[in-house]
Amino acid sequence: MARPFNTAGGGANTNRNGLEFERSTELRDAFAEHERYKLRGDTVIDTLTDLAVGTLFEKNKLYKNLLAAHGVDYKQLV
Structure with a gap:
């Protein structure tokens, strides 16, 4: 079966x-x-x-300041 045409965007220049x-x-x-x-x-x-409506996390601080602070070991989830 042929792959459907991409209508959502993306492509070679996306990254x-x-x-x-x-x-x-x-x-x-x-x-x-x-x-x-x-x-x-x-x-x-x-x-x-x-x-408060949100928190900004830069780079790896998401893991340290959010997940680890709440007892989540993300390495166990992947």
Whole structure:
């Protein structure tokens, strides 16, 4: 059976374009410049409710500061 035509995007340049986007974009800056959200350290705060709505994790800090802190050994899951 023939493979269906890709209508969702992607292709030969996806990885190259994605890597360039990652090098030139900083999520922390986007939140810092947004009028509805502010940052307290790595925590994203909704200024309308003054509640935490998210946390920023850079690189391997996701494993150390989120998973390991909650007793999850990701190496056992893969």
